[in-house]
Amino acid sequence: MVITEIFKSIQGEGTRAGLPCIFVRLTGCNLRCTWCDTVYAFHGGKKYSLDEVLAELNALAGDGPRRVSLVEITGGEPLLQTETPALAERLLAEGSTVMIETSGERFVGVLPREVIKIVDVKCPDSGEPDTFDLANLDAVGKSDEIKFVIASRRDYDFARDFTARHELADRVGQVLFSPAFADPQGRWPGLDARQLVEWILADGLPVRLGLQLHKFIWDPAMKGV
Ligand code: SF4
DSSP states (O other): OEEEEEEEEEOOSGGGTTSEEEEEEEOOOSOOOTTOSOGGGSSOOEEOOHHHHHHHHHHHHOSGGGOOOEEEEESSOGGGSTTHHHHHHHHHHTTOEEEEEEOSSSOGGGSOTTSEEEEEOOOGGGTOTTOOOGGGGGTOOTTOEEEEEEOSHHHHHHHHHHHHHTTHHHHSSEEEEEEOOOOTTSSSOOOOHHHHHHHHHHHTOSOEEOOOHHHHHSOTTOSOO
16 A cells, blocks of 8 residues: 555544544545645655554554554555555454545445445535445445535535535435635635534534534644544
């Protein structure tokens, strides 16, 4: 596998936000979202065998009752690498709770059912609309989450309509609406979280607001957190 970084932090997003978590960030992505905050994972990386990934991860996770048992496989796009399902299998076999963050462009049905899938649907202002693999709708379940990063009212309208049309609230455990976070270097604007909340409440949507906790705790441009 080609890996950009393995690190321990807290989970910043989704229904497990705030929990200690080990992250495995795989290198490479076939999309180019306008507001991508992990462009450093597009290229480079270091080759690891599965055993080497597990050894580094276990050294970070620790032993006994203080072991960090939550692991997130992320990227880049982790499903571009053919060994990702095998990595998930090994982590599950070791007793970890395994999450994966994926763009929605790849089919998540290749993963073990027990993996908690956080699947993006790219909105128009991501610059990567219409990339979602609709087969993913039948490959997710009540322990999974579907996420929209929303940068504008146009994105919000798309996310609201997609959520209703595909009855997402009945398919997955959570539908997450996350405001795009403004680039610290000013390359793209963010969406005010309060504005997004007002739209959600006005429409009475069955969704959860998602904020990236790590960007409030550390410098938003910081890697490895
Ligand atoms: S899919 Fe994820 S890693 Fe790839 S460009 Fe979009 S935000 Fe960045």
